Amino acid sequence: MSDSKQSESRISVAKTYKLYIGGAFPRSESGRVYPVTDPQGKFLANAAHASRKDVRDAVVAARKAFPGWSGATAYNRGQVLYRVAEMLEGRREQFVSEVAASEGLAPSQAESLVDAAIDRWVWYAGWTDKIASVLGAANPVAGPYFSFTVPEPTGVVGVLAPQASSLLGLVSVLAPVLAGGSTAVVVSSAERPLPAITLSEVLATSDLPGGVANVLTGRAAELGPWLASHGDVNALDPTGATPEDRITLAREAAGTVKRVLTVPDAEPDWTPTPDLSRLRRYLEAKTVWHPLGV
């Protein structure tokens, strides 16, 4: 690559972009792909077009990974997530070029978004072992009991990732799920999926157990309803759906009393440092009581 003459004469090896389910990179079981272009319409790649069955496979993988990930120590989860940030940093140039191509940005703009995404990931990695002390409590109950409350992960979370912000937005919605100890099935931006697929490759090489995060490329409008109605999905982030579709998804989600995030109509600016609201949405408070006595 450093020898420009050689690279001019050389045909590059193109990557086949696939799904990320249970730690593996399968094609869609449907065999479908769709062309991904940059904002000017230039062909970038064919992405796997995930199906309902891929959603179900990903939910099975996420459920299977849940006991291990939620049962890992907070310190361990923090280390694994920090390792993800290290891998992100190592692929910085690749992300910059993919974000620039996907979002039609100048390299300097893409660089600042990629840097923010890496920093965002580090921010959430550092939360894993602080959540319980910030959100938990020793409850001063009026009786001879020791009572304490700890936050616990909600379970399997379906995430419809932002459509516009292909990496920073994706990181901003995925990292809080994982930091709290839940597992995720993510549907990436449909038109801008390449950074999501590369992020999957980062996750696969970062000590994150297979199935903890699953990434599907495809249409939120097609896959969202299956996540919303799935009996083994505990929470849903409808960010990547249209405002009209979010209403339908929220109604579907009521059938299993899913936690559904309230999100703004328009995709927000992801650059400011977030507050705790996304972390809190994927946590359940568990209160434990025991009598005091001799």
Place this chain on the structure above:
Amino acid sequence: MGIFEYAPAPESRDIANLKDHYRPFIGGEFVDGSGEPLKTVNPATEEILAEVGTASVSDVDTAVRAARKAYDTVWSKMPGSERAKYLFRIARLIQERSRELAVLESLDNGKPIKESRDSDVPTAAAHFFYHAGWADKLEYAGYGPNPKPLGVAGQVIPWNFPLLMLAWKIAPALATGNTVVLKPAETTPLTALVFAEICQQAELPPGVVNILPGAGDIGAAIVEHGDVDKIAFTGSTEVGKLIQRTVAGTRKKLTLELGGKAANVVFDDAPLDQAVEGIVNGIFFNQGHVCCAGSRLLVQESVAEEVMEKLRYRVSTLRMGDPLDKNTDIGAINSAEQLAKIRGLVESGDAEGAQRWTSPCPVPDRGFFFAPTVFSDVHQSMRIAREEIFGPVLSVLTFRTPDEAVAKANNTPYGLSAGIWTEKGSRILWMANKLRAGVVWANTFNRFDPAAPFGGYQESGFGREGGRTGLEAYLSV
């Protein structure tokens, strides 16, 4: 009467100051509701206690407008330290009128006076006292420097703990600066309307609290109202799902506290006599009309026989009858409808092959009563192991290993509460960690406190009530 039997010790019903007629409370005044009046019944005698005026859909709109006006002009502008003083006043007034409220609650609900007197009413007062202190300290609650209220809260509560559920709803809403429109359950509206009097005695600004008796259609009208910012519901999972569906796509913040099918897990090293007390408390407290009732007993196989023998003996000593008698352990089932539901599920237990044992206690010939019942040989697939019975019916299953206990305990779409009985501390903490439930009681059961967050996982709902965690439900965060 034998030498060790109890003489009747009834509390006087006069203490309840029962009136012939009660009316909805809107904008600080008792008003004639334009709904069809309902007659509330004493479930222990089937006698009519009082006629209660109900709200119509247009009254809901009037109440929401009163709540909005109070929010905009008074309550949201008042310093937290001043709001706090109203809540402290309410707490004290509940304490002052506690005997009246307890007797009224037992008359209207059917629960034993010792429960309304020692549990429901004092805990209701405690909720106001606890939340009063939060009103001027919200910036320390962990939701940022200046957390804002939501506005008008619509609240719909069940009949099993009428005054206590009201306190769980109204105290945090008011402390955080919201105003409320609350619908008590159709069969138990009376203590909520005495609470409205307490609001008047506390000189709470008009419209801050509005109480609308009525049936499900009035609850639905509150949930659907366009100018309500927050919905809080406690009740069945079935209705909770309908509410979640209705609220979907609106900006209303929703919290749900729904049904449960709690496992109460007894290990072979548990102090069995204590465990039996806990099992009895877990399922027969409040006639089993408790969303977090320990309705599935999981007992380790090696002690199952011994536990069952102790349990049957202990249950056979429970006294069922007049809720106003201070010696009564088990009162009346709240309504004929609920009694029919319990009977239906018990019949399904027989039909599916579980072994039914019923306490030989005498059953009063009037009123809605159901004798304490224990099913053994229960399998996980049976309806009595899966569905919430909401009555004095215990389903007993067995297990061999801790892993099996966890798997069976978690084998439910619910996730409200769970119990663990063992002398081994490390096992308690391991189990508490593995059980997917919002409240875990170890070597105790059915403990509640305003400082301890309460609420469910999965289909038992979302959001918490109590503690710092519970404030989130009423803040724009």
